[in-house]
Amino acid sequence: MRVKEWYGWHFPEMAKIITDNLVYAKIVKTMGIQTNHSKTDFSEILPEELEGTLKASATILMGTEISDSDLLHIQSLASQVISLMQYRTELFEYLQNRMTAIAPNLTAILGELVGARLIAHSGSLISLAKAPASTIQILGAEKALFRALKTNSLVGRGV
Numbered sequence: 001m002r003v004k005e006w007y008g009w010h011f012p013e014m015a016k017i018i019t020d021n022l023v024y025a026k027i028v029k030t031m032g033i034q035t036n037h038s039k040t041d042f043s044e045i046l047p048e049e050l051e052g053t054l055k056a057s058a059t060i061l062m063g064t065e066i067s068d069s070d071l072l073h074i075q076s077l078a079s080q081v082i083s084l085m086q087y088r089t090e091l092f093e094y095l096q097n098r099m100t101a102i103a104p105n106l107t108a109i110l111g112e113l114v115g116a117r118l119i120a121h122s123g124s125l126i127s128l129a130k131a132p133a134s135t136i137q138i139l140g141a142e143k144a145l146f147r148a149l150k151t152n153s154l155v156g157r158g159v
Contacts, residue, residue: 027045
């Protein structure tokens with residue numbers, strides 16, 4: 001994630017402590033520069049033990065200083081990452097609801113995401129339902145099949 005790359009120059013230890021990208025972006029947005037760690041309240045974002053670890057490592061200044069304009073751009077990027085992650089979560093919840101309503105059996109067998117991709121790849125739910133099993137198998141392995149045909153190599157377990 002680019003926020004980690006850019007902010008890592010200023011506070012490199014934070015990437016080792018915070019592994020979740022969404023939490024990392026929220027911390028960058030709220031904390032700003034590393035010296036603001038004592039004034040910032042992370043209780044809504046982090047558990048207490050991680051908050052203590054983060055604040056303890058923030059007291060040791062190992063990174064480089066960043067300008068206010070750089071910080072502004074990094075925080076703007078962090079805001080965009082946060083909003084995109086929230087939109088992605090909302091979209092996945094919508095997909096779960098729609099797949100459960102439209103194709104509950106397919107969702108139970110394959111899951112929401114794979115089922116939706118299979119319906120989209122086949123064209124419609126009706127054409128997927130009418131297709132024989134061999135066609136559905138080819139739909140899933142189409143990329144590997146065409147790559148093997150292009151390079152004159154073996155397909156699947158024949159490798």
